[in-house]
Amino acid sequence: MAILEDVDKYMEEIQFAQVWNEVIDSFREEDIISNQEHLIFKFPSRSGLLQVPFMDAPEKLTQWPLFLLANQVFLAMDIAAKTRSNATDIWNQICKVREMRLTVIEVYASIMYMFNQLLVDELDRWVVWWVHEDLKKAWKQGSVQKEFDLKDGLEKVYKRLVSLVESLKHVISAMSQHYHIVHLLAQVGRVAAGQWDELLREYNQRAQKLKGNPFSKLKVPLHQDLKDQLLRFYNLLTIKESVFEMPENLEARRRLTFFCNSMFMDMPSPPSVDLCRPFCVLTPYYSESVALSQKELQKMNEDGITIIFYLQKIYPGKLLSDRHWIFTLGKLLFRCTSLFKRLGLYTRSDDALWSFVCFVTDSQVVCLL
Known part of the structure; x- marks a missing residue:
């Protein structure tokens, strides 16, 4: 029964996303919102690419419009850095704001999706899996703050991650910045793992003889799904605008407010389209x-x-x-x-x-x- 309810809920989300995107597209056609606002307000064209992390069974992640998630990354990082309690208390505090919880989940899922799409070598994929399992284990044991430096390390990971995604966002320039990307990947791995020396020793044992540097083989993101996801991920990490200031056009803001308010009005159901x-x-x-x-x-x-x-x-x-x-x-x-x-x-x-x-x-x- 729970599975059927999840399917019905997912169906409703898809239907609502279709209607919502039609409304936003009509705003852009009338030129009352900009291209950037059009991107921020729309549901992703192909939602469902990401998986909810730390789940025993695979579950698709619903990606909501970026304007709902704006600035939530910075607020979540601030909570993680300043809160002295354990990881469970930090997560409970983040979960009090639904948009913040969705943002944190999508950021982690986007990181895993990006690495899985970019990395070609099986050993490099194993490194990412090792970091993921290490973090998952620490999360379940409630020892994230002991194992990882959330105060300073989280800020370093964020800056290097933004730099990495910004490089990958432009497919042509990504090739010319290949070595820069490799360096950033290695740096992110060092901060995230926290035990890089131990990881390299096990890496050497598996590879028997390590040739070159880790993450030296990357697949250029050619397909549209990955490029769209990278662009969304970059915006998710960097957008700081307040939701109350978007869109700038007052007519678009008035229409959008009316449309959102109408969803909570007590109105009779419309007749079926065949009638x-x-x-x-x-x-x-x-x-x-x-x-x-x-x-x-x-x-x-x-x-x-x-x-x-x-x-x-x-x-x-x-x-x-x-x-x-x-x-x-x-x-x-x-x-x-x-x-x-x-x-x-x-x-x-x-x-x-x-x-x-x-x-x-x-x-x-x-x-x-």
């Missing part, structure tokens, strides 16, 4: 009543405007004597005004998106991953 197919802007909804009372026609909205006022402005030369015509047109106008206010416009793409939400299957969701 909306006969919808036309000139006809009522399926089985919808078009009768409006005189009181409803005279009722003011939040701006102090009535439906009858709209009709008089739109059709100034018409005699509004036919009550049925007034009711029908008034209902149509009321419905379309609400629809346009919520979605901007009702277009074919809106219909396609709602069809996806209504009829998407498990296999189609898998194709999106």
